[in-house]
Amino acid sequence: MRLSRTLAVLTGLALALGFSGACGGGSGGGSGGSGPAQTGVVGKAQQSRKLVIGVKADQPGLGLQTGSRYEGFDIEIAKIVAKDLGVDESGIEWKTTTTPNREAFIQQGTVDLVVATYTINDERKKKVSFAGPYYVAGQDLLVKTDNADITGPEALDGKKVCSVTGSTPAKRIQTEHPKAHLQLFDAYSKCVEALGQGSVDAVTTDDIILAGYAAQPQFAGKFKVVGKPFSTEPYGIGLKKGDKSSCEKINAILTAAASDGRYKAAWDATLGRSGKPAPTLDTSKLTSCE
Amino acid sequence: MHVFSDPANRAVYLSSFLLILKLTGAAGVIALVFGVVLAAMRVSPVPVLRGFGTAWVNVFRNTPLTLIIFFCYFGLFVNLGVTYSDDDIDLNNFWLGVTGLAAYTAAFVCETVRSGINTVPAGQADAARALGMTFGQTLRLVVLPQATRSVVAPFGSILIALAKNATIVGTIGVLESASVMRQLINDNGDAVIPIFLVFAGTFVALLVPTGYLFGWLAKRLAVRR
Amino acid sequence: MSSVLYDVPGPRARRRNRLLTALCTLALLAVGLYVYRRFDARGQWDAAKWQPFGTAGLWRDFIIPGLVQTLSAAAAGMVLALAFGVVFAVARLSDRWWLRVPAGAAVEFCRAVPLLLMIFFVFYGLPFVIEAPVPAFWAVVTGLTLYNGSVLAEAFRAGINAVPRGQSEAAYAIGMRKGQVLRYVLVPQAARAMLPVIVSQLVVLLKDTALGYIIAYPELLERGVNEVAANHGNVVAAALVAGALYICVNGGLTLFAGWLERRTRRSGRTTARPVRVPDAPTAAV
Numbered sequence: 088m089r090l091s092r093t094l095a096v097l098t099g100l101a102l103a104l105g106f107s108g109a110c111g112g113g114s115g116g117g118s119g120g121s122g123p124a125q126t127g128v129v130g131k132a133q134q135s136r137k138l139v140i141g142v143k144a145d146q147p148g149l150g151l152q153t154g155s156r157y158e159g160f161d162i163e164i165a166k167i168v169a170k171d172l173g174v175d176e177s178g179i180e181w182k183t184t185t186t187p188n189r190e191a192f193i194q195q196g197t198v199d200l201v202v203a204t205y206t207i208n209d210e211r212k213k214k215v216s217f218a219g220p221y222y223v224a225g226q227d228l229l230v231k232t233d234n235a236d237i238t239g240p241e242a243l244d245g246k247k248v249c250s251v252t253g254s255t256p257a258k259r260i261q262t263e264h265p266k267a268h269l270q271l272f273d274a275y276s277k278c279v280e281a282l283g284q285g286s287v288d289a290v291t292t293d294d295i296i297l298a299g300y301a302a303q304p305q306f307a308g309k310f311k312v313v314g315k316p317f318s319t320e321p322y323g324i325g326l327k328k329g330d331k332s333s334c335e336k337i338n339a340i341l342t343a344a345a346s347d348g349r350y351k352a353a354w355d356a357t358l359g360r361s362g363k364p365a366p367t368l369d370t371s372k373l374t375s376c377e
Numbered sequence: 378m379h380v381f382s383d384p385a386n387r388a389v390y391l392s393s394f395l396l397i398l399k400l401t402g403a404a405g406v407i408a409l410v411f412g413v414v415l416a417a418m419r420v421s422p423v424p425v426l427r428g429f430g431t432a433w434v435n436v437f438r439n440t441p442l443t444l445i446i447f448f449c450y451f452g453l454f455v456n457l458g459v460t461y462s463d464d465d466i467d468l469n470n471f472w473l474g475v476t477g478l479a480a481y482t483a484a485f486v487c488e489t490v491r492s493g494i495n496t497v498p499a500g501q502a503d504a505a506r507a508l509g510m511t512f513g514q515t516l517r518l519v520v521l522p523q524a525t526r527s528v529v530a531p532f533g534s535i536l537i538a539l540a541k542n543a544t545i546v547g548t549i550g551v552l553e554s555a556s557v558m559r560q561l562i563n564d565n566g567d568a569v570i571p572i573f574l575v576f577a578g579t580f581v582a583l584l585v586p587t588g589y590l591f592g593w594l595a596k597r598l599a600v601r602r
Numbered sequence: 603m604s605s606v607l608y609d610v611p612g613p614r615a616r617r618r619n620r621l622l623t624a625l626c627t628l629a630l631l632a633v634g635l636y637v638y639r640r641f642d643a644r645g646q647w648d649a650a651k652w653q654p655f656g657t658a659g660l661w662r663d664f665i666i667p668g669l670v671q672t673l674s675a676a677a678a679g680m681v682l683a684l685a686f687g688v689v690f691a692v693a694r695l696s697d698r699w700w701l702r703v704p705a706g707a708a709v710e711f712c713r714a715v716p717l718l719l720m721i722f723f724v725f726y727g728l729p730f731v732i733e734a735p736v737p738a739f740w741a742v743v744t745g746l747t748l749y750n751g752s753v754l755a756e757a758f759r760a761g762i763n764a765v766p767r768g769q770s771e772a773a774y775a776i777g778m779r780k781g782q783v784l785r786y787v788l789v790p791q792a793a794r795a796m797l798p799v800i801v802s803q804l805v806v807l808l809k810d811t812a813l814g815y816i817i818a819y820p821e822l823l824e825r826g827v828n829e830v831a832a833n834h835g836n837v838v839a840a841a842l843v844a845g846a847l848y849i850c851v852n853g854g855l856t857l858f859a860g861w862l863e864r865r866t867r868r869s870g871r872t873t874a875r876p877v878r879v880p881d882a883p884t885a886a887v
Contacts, residue, residue, distance in 0.1 A: 145832035152829055154663035185818040188726075191563075195729040197737065214566075247466060252556070253563070268466040271550035273816060276831035277451075280838070284455040284644055305650060305835035422608050422619055425626040439805070439852035441812035443823060444845050451838050456644045457637065502607055512608040520607065541716035548816060555718040562727045569727035577715045577723075584714040 127330035128199045128337075132172035140165045141184035141198035141325075145274055148299030148358045149204055157181050161322075163353035164221050164344075165202040168324065171340040185273070186254045190214045193325050200337075201325035204296060206255050207374070216330055217323035217374050218337035221350075222366065225316025226256045227294035229282065229301060232311050237289050239315045243267035249278035249287040256292045259318060275300065283309060293320045295358065302360075323374065334376035342370045380561060380568045381575065393557040394579060400471070400543040400553070404478035405536055411479060412486025417516065419491060430487065437484035442477070442545050449477040450549045467551065474546030482539050489531040493524035526598045533591025537584050554580075641838075651836035655843060660830065668825030669847065675739060675811045675821065679746030680804055686751025691758035692784065705755075712752040718813055721745040725817045738819035742811060750807055757799045761792035794866055801859035805852045812848075822847065 132138055142161055143150030150159040162181075169179050184192055184203050192198045193215045204224075207217045228248075230237050237246060244266040250257040252271045260269050270287055272278055278290040279300050290297065294316050301310040324337055344350045345368035354365035380386055418430035437445065450473055453459040461472035497520050505515040547556040558576045562569050611619055641647060654660045693705035712720075725741035765788050773783040815824035826844045831837040 144829055147832065151832060153833055154659055183818060183820065188818060191726060191729060195734060195736070245464070252550070253560075268464070269550075270466050270470075273548060274828045274832070276828060276835070277837055279835070280451065280831065281455055283835075286455045303835060420607060422611065422615075423622045423626060425623045425630070429626070429630065435853060436849060439809075439849045439856065440845050441809040441823075441848060443812045443815070444841060444848065447827075447841055448845075451841065456646060456838065457640050506608075515607050537714070541714075544716045544718045545813070547718075555716060555722055558719060559722045559726055562722070562730075566730040569723070569730045573719075573723040573727055576719060577711070580716060580719070581711055581714040585710050588710075588714075 128326055128333035129172060131199060132169070132174045136174055137178045137180065138169050138172070138174045138200065139180045139182055139198045140169065141182045141189060141192050141201040141203055143185075143203040144183040145276055146204060146296050146299055147303050149296060150202075151299075152183065158357065160222070160353060160357040161202045161204065163357060164324075164350075165200065167344050167349050167353060168200070168202075168337055168340050171343070172336065186251050189325060193327055196327070199326065204293060205323055205325050206293070206320040207323040208255060211325075214328060215325045216328045216334050216376060217325055218334045218376065219323035219341060219373065220321030221324065221341055221368065222295070222322045223369075223372075224293035224295045224320040224322060226259060226291060226318040226320060227297055227316045228313040229279070229290040229297040229310050230288065230313060231282065231285075232309060234288070234311075237313060239313060240264055240317045243289065246288040247286070249281055249290045250292060251275060251278070254292065255320065260291060279306070279310075289313075298363070299358070321372070331376050334374070338373045338376065341368065341373065344368075345370055380565050380572055386561060389552070389557050390554075390561075390575070393552055393554040396471070396551065396553045397540060397543045400474060400478060400546060400551075401536070401540045403472075403475045404482060404543070405539055407475065407479035408482035408486050408535075408539070412483040413490055415483055415487035416490035416494070419487065420494065420516075422512065434484045434487055437481050438488075442481050442542055443548060445481050446474060446477040446545055446548055449473045470546075470549050470551050474543075474549065474551055478539060478542060478546065481542070482535060485535050485538075486532075489528050489535065490524065492531075493528035494520055496527045497523045523600055526600050529598055530591055530595035533588060533595070536591070537588060540584060540587075541580070646838050651834070651839045654830070654834045654836065655839070664830050665822070665826045665843070665847075668820060668822035671739075671819065671825075672808065672811045672814075672821040675742050675746070675814060675819070676804065676807045678739075678743045679750060679807050679811070680800075682743065682747040683750040683754055683803070683807070684800070686747055687754030687758050690752065690755035691762065694755065694759055695762065695784075697780070709752040709755050712748045713756075715749075717745050717749050717810055718816070720748060721813055721817060738814060738817050741817060742814040742819050742821075745813075746807055746810055749810070750803055753806075754800070754803060757796060757803070758792065761796045761799070762788050764795065765791050797866060798859045798863035801855060801862055805855045805859070808852055808855070809848070 126134075128138070142157055142159075142165065144152035144157065146159065148159055150157060150161040166176055166179070169176070182192070182198050184198065184201060189201050189203060189205060190211060193201055201215075205211075205217075206224075207220060211217075228237060228240065228243075236242055240260075240263075243260070243264050245268070247268045247270055248260055248264075249270045249272065250260065252273060257269065257271060260267055270278075270281070272281075275290070275292065275296065278287065281287045282290050283306070290300075294312055294314075297310075297312045300306060301312060326333055326337075341350075344353075350368055351365040359365055381390070415430050415433060418426040419434070421427060450470070453476065454469070454473055459473075459476075460469060462468040501519055501523065502515055505519040510518065544553055544555040547553050554576055558572060561572050565572065608615075638647075645651070690705050690709055693701045694709065696702050696705075721741050721744075724744045725736055725738060728741075729736050762784075769787050769791070770783055773787045778786070811821055812823050814821045815828065818824060822844055826847075827837065827840045830840045834840075
């Protein structure tokens with residue numbers, strides 16, 4: 088009898104350990120969790136002076152982890168928003184997100200905001216709310232400098248195009264250009280390498296991301312962006328669905344930044360270095376925060 | 378279960394598992410042949426062959442399969458130009474995946490065959506040589522027939538591991554079960570547990586009987602000494 | 603055994619062996635040269651691609667943190683897998699069918715489901731169910747625990763069964779109950795014999811942590827290959843370095859396991875024969 092009792096205790100302990108490990112570890116990651124959604128991001132920023140922001144780590148010019156820091160246009164925008172919500176740069180915890188797990192991170196509370204070349208679309212709006220857009224990109228193609236056949240998406244039939252699993256550009260190629268051969272990887276750096284070696288003919292994603300790669304010193308002169316965007320990709324700031332007050336506050340911050348020059352400064356410090364002039368933020372197109 | 382009443386989902390579920398079976402079958406056959414060759418290399422009298430066999434086994438047993446599949450695409454295909462199909466990306470990636478899986482599994486097959494050879498009592502090989510048989514004849518007529526009968530059980534677990542490893546080929550864009558399951562979960566957040574149970578259940582239904590089959594085969598074929 | 607397969611080479615055999623050695627060496631060198639030249643034509647040996655690895659910054663900011671994450675996931679997985687293995691091994695040896703059968707079913711299930719599937723479910727699926735985030739670390743560790751724990755459960759069972767029957771019979775003869783037999787006689791002896799198996803399972807664990815990069819867990823492949831490549835454009839070089847690191851770490855562990863096995867056999871502190879569970883040496887990802 089003693090064995091079965093010890094056994095029962097041990098089993099219970101092991102199960103408890105297992106479940107607490109799987110679930111309880113989560114409390115360390117996301118501080119928003121399923122807490123009061125009324126105060127949301129704004130409330131958290133004011134009370135704890137801390138925010139967890141999800142960004143990309145492998146997109147030069149927009150969100151790139153260079154050693155111990157993150158650099159890029161998205162990072163600068165995130166810093167502006169956080170500052171006006173009351174969180175200093177030192178209170179921001181940056182979290183690397185990849186294309187397929189952005190919604191999951193927001194829904195589960197792992198991050199408070201996502202500023203990671205996050206295209207606003209209807210499907211995503213079902214799961215998260217969007218503030219912004221703070222930039223409008225367009226899907227485009229990256230090809231080798233001497234490539235003359237691929238002049239646009241209609242020339243993709245029978246050609247090999249590379250993108251990242253679960254991304255909007257990939258889905259668009261699958262639905263609108265099914266005759267193109269789609270190669271999927273988990274990271275754009277692999278697509279760009281494949282393009283450089285000639286095993287794919289084009290890489291497709293938002294033009295600004297492609298420009299970021301083409302502008303890197305190691306790829307100087309090798310690639311060109313075709314320059315005929317065939318979609319509009321409005322980049323938004325993702326936050327928990329239903330957090331209307333925070334969303335409206337963020338839109339207000341973006342409007343302010345557009346008029347007082349901080350938006351332009353953010354651009355000039357990052358993507359502007361490629362020579363492209365700063366776009367004007369169209370504040371009339373900001374979301375209504377549904 | 379509404380997820381699987383959609384015929385498109387059913388079709389992609391079936392095709393993904395068919396891919397897993399094809400990957401396992403192709404890679405299994407190649408790995409078996411190449412693994413035996415590797416084992417023969419490791420026990421041969423030529424030192425260079427022995428070294429090559431040992432190096433191969435050590436490299437492939439200590440490297441994660443994800444890296445090996447990566448090198449199949451970027452090393453073999455992109456840099457060395459090993460192309461299985463010029464037009465069909467999926468077919469090309471399929472065979473690149475088979476290559477990676479076979480190379481990885483062959484290392485384990487080799488080690489198993491070697492330990493199988495060691496289970497054959499030395500007296501058998503002694504007697505074979507006393508009769509004047511050459512290395513090839515000893516291996517072929519005396520050692521390997523007995524060795525293969527004792528490695529049936531480990532081969533079973535290698536095959537099962539291979540079927541599970543086939544899911545890793547998804548990292549180069551092949552639409553196998555794990556990638557399809559991830560997509561379905563992301564699109565249908567309300568039916569997560571049924572989706573997982575169906576996919577996991579299919580693997581269990583395929584692999585557990587296989588394990589028992591090999592266990593039974595091993596017992597039946599065991600050499601009675 | 604292998605030396606028994608062929609005789610001490612006579613003059614003809616020596617000549618043939620030398621010829622074969624020369625031919626094989628030439629063939630291997632030719633292949634090696636071909637690979638080197640093709641990689642060179644694609645610019646893979648360019649200094650620009652390899653130079654970042656000479657800077658301390660790269661190692662400090664990308665590779666070492668990635669390696670640390672890999673090792674910590676492996677360590678956590680190992681501890682939990684051991685606990686899981688012990689619990690389920692004892693449960694499977696129980697006389698009570700209501701413990702034995704479910705434990706058996708759970709172990710068979712965890713061994714049959716691919717690790718990637720389990721990781722995907724825990725990372726992408728479980729949060730929808732429990733409505734709480736699951737950090738990538740715990741998704742990886744849970745998958746590792748369930749799979750390697752079941753392999754270890756089988757190994758422990760085999761280990762306990764490998765202790766000669768006389769030991770347990772003597773223990774029962776002097777009046778010990780089943781629990782006491784397990785605790786004082788069987789498990790201590792089995793545990794010593796199990797050490798090499800546990801260490802080789804650690805090698806499998808380390809390789810399996812590589813799956814974490816698919817869910818963006820910042821381990822060696824994600825930091826050391828994806829992010830380094832995004833910064834420097836040297837995917838292949840980064841992958842080669844990562845591969846070399848894996849081979850070093852895992853090779854070291856394998857050597858350690860072999861040394862442990864030799865020591866156990868010599869120490870004679872256990873009557874159990876060193877166990878090589880049919881799965882363990884061949885256990886792949």
